[in-house]
Each structure stands twice: as C-alpha cells, then as structure tokens.
Amino acid sequence: xxxxxxxxxxxxxxxxxxxxxxxxVDYRPSYNIxxxxxxxxxxxxxxxYLSQCRWGFIPSWAEDSNIGYKMINARAETxxxxxxxxxxxxxxxxxxxxxxxxxxxxxxxxRQPVYVRLKSQKPIxxxxxxxxxxxxxxxxxxxxxxxxxxxxxxxxxxHDRMPAIIPKDKEDLWLDPNVREKEKLxxxxxxxxxxxxEIYDVSPIMNSPAFDSPENIIPHVIAPSE
Numbered sequence: 001x002x003x004x005x006x007x008x009x010x011x012x013x014x015x016x017x018x019x020x021x022x023x024x025v026d027y028r029p030s031y032n033i034x035x036x037x038x039x040x041x042x043x044x045x046x047x048x049y050l051s052q053c054r055w056g057f058i059p060s061w062a063e064d065s066n067i068g069y070k071m072i073n074a075r076a077e078t079x080x081x082x083x084x085x086x087x088x089x090x091x092x093x094x095x096x097x098x099x100x101x102x103x104x105x106x107x108x109x110x111r112q113p114v115y116v117r118l119k120s121q122k123p124i125x126x127x128x129x130x131x132x133x134x135x136x137x138x139x140x141x142x143x144x145x146x147x148x149x150x151x152x153x154x155x156x157x158x159h160d161r162m163p164a165i166i167p168k169d170k171e172d173l174w175l176d177p178n179v180r181e182k183e184k185l186x187x188x189x190x191x192x193x194x195x196x197x198e199i200y201d202v203s204p205i206m207n208s209p210a211f212d213s214p215e216n217i218i219p220h221v222i223a224p225s226e
Contacts, residue, residue, distance in 0.1 A: 002073055002126070002146045002163040004209070005101035006031045006217060007040060009123045014050065014097060017123050018042050018171070024049035031216040033098075034209035035072040041128055041144055042095040044175035050097070057145035058133040059084045065135065068143055074129060076149040076164055076189035080182040085145070088129040090180040095125035095166060096146050100217065102206065103199075105158040114158060115202045115217050125171060127164040127189055147189055154194035165192040 008029040015023060020042070027040050027050075038052045056068030071084065079085045100117030101124075118124060127147040134140050149164040150156075166174045170188050173179060206216040 002101055002148055002161075003035065004206075005033050005098040005126075005163075007033065007098050007123075008214070008217075009099055014040075014123060018050075018095065018097070018125065019048055020050055021047040022049050025052050027052065030212055031214055032206055032209055032212040035069060039144060040097045041130060042097060042125065042171075042175065043130070045177065048175070051094075051142065053094075053130050053142040053144040055144055055146075057084065057088070057129060057131060058141070058143040060131060060133060062133065063136075065133070065141070071145055073148045074145045076127075076147050076186070079129070079147055079189075080186065085129055088131050088145075089182075089185070091177065092130050093174055093177075093185075094128040094130050094144065095171065095175065096128040096144065096163075098124045098126060098163075100124065101163060102202070103155065103159045103162075110204075111207070113202050113204060113206055114199050116155065116162075116197060116199050117217075119196055119198050124163075125166045127166050127174060149189050150191050152191040152194040152197070154197060154199060158199070162191065164189040167192075 035055050039055045041051050041053050043051050057071040058068045074085045080089050100115050103114050104111040128144050130144045132140050133143050147164045148161045151160050151162045155162050201220045203220040205211050
C-alpha cells in the first residue's frame with residue numbers, strides 16, 4: 001500500500017517535470033503527507049494543470065465522507081472493474097505528485113521507517129484516480145486515491161505492494177481523457193524498475209504524522225540498541 005509520502009520540490013520544478021501549462025494551485029512543502037490531507041495532482045483536460053485534492057477517494061454515491069479513510073489506495077489488479085473506481089479509471093485519471101514515499105520494515109519488535117525515491121531525485125507521478133463528491137450540505141470536494149501494484153524486487157522484502165509510478169514517457173497516455181481502454185492502461189501499472197529507485201532508513205520521528213520536517217528524509221543510522 002501507500003500510506004505516507006512527501007512533496008518538497010519547488011513549484012518551478014514541478015511545472016517543468018510535468019510540463020504544466022498553468023499552476024492552478026499554491027501548495028506548501030510537506031515531508032509527512034498522511035491520508036485525508038490535501039495533495040497535489042496533475043490533471044489534463046486538453047491542458048495540464050496542478051490541482052489540490054483530498055487523499056481518500058469518495059465515490060459519488062457515498063452518503064458521507066468517512067468512506068474516504070478506507071479508500072486511500074486502489075489495487076491495479078481490480079481498479080478497472082471495482083464499482084467504486086471503474087468510472088474514474090475510465091474518465092478521471094491523474095498523477096499524484098510526490099518526491100518519495102515511506103514504508104516500514106521490522107527491526108526486532110520495532111517498525112523502522114524507510115524512505116523510497118528515484119535515484120535521480122526527480123519528482124514522481126503516482127498513478128491516481130480522482131472524483132468530485134458532493135456533500136449533503138452541497139459542498140463539492142475533489143477526492144483521490146493512489147493506485148498500488150506489486151512491489152519490485154528491491155522493495156518486496158519490506159512490503160509486497162508499492163505505488164504504481166507512471167514512467168515519464170507514458171504520462172501522456174495515462175492522462176489522456178480520450179483513452180479509456182483497460183488494455184492500453186493496465187500495462188502502465190507495473191512495478192517500477194528496481195534499478196531506478198533507492199531505499200534508506202529514516203528516523204522514527206516521522207512515524208507521527210504531526211512531525212513534518214526535512215529531518216524526515218535524512219538518512220538514519222540505526223544504533224545497536226534501537
């Protein structure tokens with residue numbers, strides 16, 4: 001799964017890396033993005049732009065927002081058929097913008113956080129789905145889920161799932177609103193190549209979602225007593 005990630009790149013970097021026509025949103029860097037937070041996504045309606053969306057997908061038919069806490073991720077294997085996601089898979093695909101994500105591995109009885117990023121240290125575009133949900137009070141809220149796939153060989157010893165990262169040369173296809181065929185889209189949701197990512201331990205201080213600091217992504221050496 002993907003339960004925590006970070007985004008700290010400057011807006012100018014995102015505009016260049018994702019070929020954004022206009023920014024569309026202001027955002028603050030965050031080193032500890034947790035579910036229910038607003039996240040930055042890339043949409044394409046003929047022009048590419050950045051938008052904010054709440055992390056936690058709420059289907060249009062949902063009666064309240066609580067279901068979003070259970071739908072932060074969608075599995076690549078079933079996303080095209082699952083009733084909650086299939087329409088968004090056809091019509092409302094996006095890229096969730098990140099610099100890296102966190103996972104946890106067992107060290108004795110402790111859960112040791114690790115940070116996963118591209119070796120290039122460039123921003124990542126996770127495969128995402130979005131939907132506009134209208135609350136009973138009439139408020140329109142953009143909500144979003146991150147699609148996960150099988151972990152690659154590097155990450156698999158830590159967790160068997162990882163976010164589906166869309167390769168740069170496939171972003172146009174993923175975002176194209178005119179492409180709706182599962183046969184064209186499903187191959188984009190493969191595990192990202194191990195040789196292009198790196199993983200390292202980070203401090204357990206980031207285990208609390210309230211701790212949001214650049215310290216979260218600094219490599220951490222585990223002491224023998226930890």
